[in-house]
Amino acid sequence: MKTLIYSLAAAAALFASSAHAQDLQPLDRIAAVVDEDVILASELERAVANIRGQYATRQDQLPPQEILERQVLERLITMRLQTANAQRTGVRVSDQEVDQAIAAIAQQNNFTMDQLRQQLAGDGMSFDDFRASLREELMIQRMRQRFAQTRISVSDAEVDAALSAEATGAQYRLAHILVALPEGATPEQIQTGQQKVDGIKSLLDRNEMEFSAAAVRYSDSPNALEGGDLGWRRADEIPAAFATAVTSLQPGQTIGPIRGPSGFQILQLVDRREAAQSADAGSVTEYQARHILIRSEPGNDAAAKGRADSLRARLVGGADFAEVARESSEDNATKANGGDLGWFTQDEFGPDFGGQVAAIGDGDISEPFRTQAGWHIVQRQATRQAAGNDNNRRAQAREAIGQRKLEDEWDRYVRELRGEAYVSVRVGPNRDPEIGSGG
Template sequence: MKTLIHTLAAAALLFAATAHAQDLQPLDRIAAVVDEDVILASELDRAVSNIRGQYATRQDQLPPQEILERQVLERLISMRLQTANASRTGVRVSDQDVDQAVAAIAQQNGFTMDQLRQQLAGDGMSFDDFRTSLREELMIQRMRQRFAQTRISVSDAEVDAALSAQATGTQYRLAHILVALPEGATPEQIQTGQQKVDGIKSLLDRNEMEFSAAAVRYSDSPNALEGGDLGWRSPQEIPAAFANAVTSLEPGQVIGPIRGPSGFQLLQLVDRREAADGAAAGTVTQYQARHILIRGQPGDDSAAKAKADSLRARIAGGADFAEVAREDSEDASTKANGGDLGWFTQDEFGPDFGGQVAALGDGDVSQPFRTQAGWHIVQRQATRQTAGDDSNRRAQAREAIGQRKLEDEWDRYVRELRGEAYVSIRIGANRDPEIGG
């Protein structure tokens, strides 16, 4: 529990953007100018200190101070650009949205709100900074969702190919190192990138550095400070250039460098496992639930949120969920049936809705939460494992392929934001050291 909340708090502190130009203190310095905004040296110092706290028992894996500052500063710049772009494109996160996110984090970790505050304080973070960082993360999540809806498509042929190659439920934990290349890279830039990635590979081959430490020090990927960790993935979620090779690797082995859309990559198989959710046996988890929907008005859903809060209070006070749904739900397709949604898989109604349902226990009622449809209250009734039919398997494969494409396209999009922005770094180093071959 503590490790999870510490990691979350660390990420929040790293991404916090609470200090802006109007908040400048006399003794504070500017670390970087990002378009019309600034990142203060105090923000950078807090973020670097937090990273050092995460690596308290592994200080030898961290790069020298100047390189670490550059890595952290680049991430702060990236976050500032993404949140600014989200604001420009109309993405909004209300105070109620942040309240729900904070409450969910406390609940997931078994904390009361006071205990959460104490834990954050122990990790060196103020509660206001934590809320600000959560707001920014929610903004970016919503911008990614919009991006996925407008930019990402998966063809039936891609789904067919993925299903034909899906022989087992094996999952692979991966890590990577990226040596990025700009769009339209010149021959000289490509040669420099090739030399850098070859030098990194040589260090790994000679066992002079752990893969995670090399990622922290040299990778241009947004997850460099996490040692390049990509988490557990099914075969469909692995980049096509690596997918076939990964299945034949032993844990610890590295493949690459391979040139991709973002630059040169090295990939390590950290571990493998059989999927714990029954995927190998062809089963899927289904949920039975009912819901109440209150639709908001474009640009102002405060009245809808207030109504949803009122209905949730009635249910908490003993009102029958189905009766409240029949009386007040604005979902015409389920209203007459007391909000009954039947049996469905987690992703069937979208990731926001499915995530809320999956986080509940059977019989629990959610707090009001928002999706693109409006404000929902959900009561989860039951859970079951069922044989995955063809439509479920196709939906899961489509989702996995879409997520893989989204990662690639989003990374490219963020790099475009960085390339088009005015960024002036005023402190620390901005160059990698030479890597020996």
């Protein structure tokens, strides 16, 4: 669960592309020119359709069609820029590596290769497009790894501070709305951005729109379509401009707008929790639990959630958890053992999963919750204090800090790529006026 290649499949389904001009169908229009490459209108339409499929039961949360198209097109543009840069810097993914990734995706979804092809065809994607998109995802992932190795460093002092905060501090789940400003923004651009963010803040203050819906509709952040969710963070992981104010907020409250390097931001405290307390400085809390996983793909998320809700109702009604897991769980690694996960620390399977386990009591069954793998139901069985391995704790803290730094630095790097690239949008109200909507 720590590294889920399934997420590659989801991204490939969202950003499926035919990156080569020779694959162009005669009547297909060009949605955007990106340096020496193009994004086709059919690619944009397919990506937008996939997003709408994910929001099938929440269509009212999506922005108007033209705004959704702009958001999705911007994602496609940044994806294309990252892929091109990976190729320029010598990043390569072999056919064998792509084959292995596809085989793993098929296995995780309990598909034969023929069934996988049929599923893709049903989703309107050719196998060649899926393969090409997956190669691009693997290339970008590899480039990120190289980026981390050469540009990200974590000091011992940062690890010490993180371990101290972990033992005594609270954690905060945050979401944000970004109104982006370009590098070297003109006074007119700054004024326009200020007016936009003030308008968004006014909507929130008057309770005319939920924060997540406003993020989907108005935010310029790459995570806009996820409601601006930033996940769980300790106080020392929150930007200094927000940190002091966040600690005094109640869940649901917001701060901002505040001007930052990327533009104007509004931040919401979604929830807070106290860090797991150890019995002493040399011990760590471990949990014993079992789970049921219902995998989710773009287009069937609502169905997967419905199935998870139905299974939880059976469990609450008295059904044996292990039997239901053996019958229905889609985690092949644990279903034969009734979903048993053994003993683990809170962060071992990721912060979202660990946070759900820590939030319930021994014997309790969680509500269904979402991770990259799909929808989970967890039953916590027991808790214990175990002797902590200081080296392991430090290694985990160092990795977590490095990942946070990588996210920030990579976002900045991608913005630089975008700012330096030649991009001409040829669809929608923001298309290049010199080119128009022709292809």
